[in-house]
Amino acid sequence: MIDLNIDMRQYDCPFIDTTDDVDIAFSAVQWQLDTDAEKLETRLIARGNSPGTLDTGLQTLREHRNMSDYYLLSRRGNVAQIGTVIEQTNAMKTIQRHGGYITGPFQIENGREHWHVGFDDDDAEDRTLADLERHNDYDVENRDQFGASTLFDLLENADSARRLLDGCRSLTETERKTFETASRFGYYETPRGATLDELADHFDISKTAVSMNLRRSERKLLGAALSALSDVDDEETPL
Template sequence: MEMEQHDCPFIDTTLDYDVSFSAVQWEFDASQRELETRMLVQGASRSALDNGVEALRAHPNMHEYQLRKRWDDTAQIQTVIHETDAMARIRGHDGFITGPFYIEDGSELWHVGFDSGTVADTALSELGRNNEFNVMSRDQLGGPLVQETVQNVNAGLELVEACRDLTDVEREALTAAVEEGYFESPRETTLNELAEQFGISAPAFSKNLRRGQQKVARHVVQTFELFAESETDGLDETVGR
C-alpha cells in the first residue's frame, strides 16, 4: 500500500526536501513502542541531503538519530522513532511487515500482511481514520511469493553492501569512468583523460578503477547466486509435487 502518515518524520521530510529513504533494517521495540531503523537516504544533491537529514534529526517524532556513513548525496543513518498512529493500528490487529519501506514525495510504500482477509479489512478500516492510504495490490501470501520477496530484499542488500565496501577513491574512479563513457563502445574517454581529472597517473587511476570493479563484481556474482538458489528451490518444489 501507498501510505501518507501525518506523524511520520520520514514522510514529513520528503514533503519539504528532495530526499528519499529506503529501509535496510528495522526492529520494533514493543515495550517502548518505538521503531529502530537503518535507512539509506538519497538526496537530489549534496545540499538537499544536508537539509533533509538535518530536518529529520530535528523532527519532534524523532527519538534518536545517528549518521553512520555518507558519500556525496547519499547517507546511511540509524534512527529510532516513536510509534505512529498507522503503526499502532497495524500492530493492533497483529499485522506484520512483509517487505522493505520506501519513502519519497510525501508517501511511503508499505508491504504488510495479516492472518486473514477479515482481519485485514478491519485493520484497513481503522487505518483510514487518521491516515490516507491507497491499496496498490492485495494478494494471499504463499510460499513462492514470500520466497520471492525475501530473495529480492537479500539481493538489494547485497548490492548495498557492494557500495559500502568501496573506498572514496574507488567510488570516485568508478563514477567518473561511468559518467565520462569509459565503458561505452566505442569508449568516449581514456584512462589518461580520467587520470588527469584526479591529478594522478593513468596506472594509478587504473588500479583504483580495477579495485572498485572487483569489489562490485564480487557482490554482483553473489547476487546472481541468490537468484540461482531461488530458481533451484522452485524447481525442486515443482518436481516434488
C-alpha cells in the same frame, strides 16, 4: 498469508514530513518495532538531490518532534546511511493492534511511503484498513495471498529473486527505456510489431544505436536470469 503493498501518507511520520519539505528520499534497510516502548528503530539509506539537499534533509529529520534518536553511520556525496529511533506512529499502532506486521522494506519519497504489510486472515486485514482511514491517507496498490507452499518457495529462492532484481537495476536509464519501448511496441513478438527502423525513428537516433542499446539490456537481463535459474531449487522430475 495476505500481503498488501500500500501507498501511505501518515500525518505524524518524521520521514514523510521531511520529504514533504526537502527533495530527499529514504529506503529502509533494517527495522525493529518495540511495541512496549512504542518506538521504531531503523537503519535507512538517505539520498538527496545534491550533497547540500542531503544536509538540509538530515537536519530537518533530526529536528522533527517525533524523532527520538538519530546518528550518521556513513556518507558519500549525496547518499548517507543513517540510524534512527522514532516514536511509534498512529499507523504502526493500528497495524500492530489488529495483528498485522511489516513484511518488507519501506520507501519514503515526495511525502508518501510505500509499505508492505501482512495479515493472517481477511478479518484482520479489513479491521486494519477500516481503522487506518481515520487518521491516515492510503491506497492499496497491490494485494497478494500466498499459501504455505508458495511462501516457502519464495523464501527458498530469495537469492534468485535478488539476482533478477540486481539485473534489472543494472540497466542504464537509456537501456531500460529502449527495452521497455521495444517490448511495448511488439518488437519481441512473432511477427514483429515494430522494427529497428521504427524504434530508431521513435527515439530519433540511428538504427545502430537502438540495436546496441537493446543488445546491452538483453545481455544484462539474460545474464541475471541465467544466474538466477542456476540457483532455483526445483524438485527433481521423475524420469
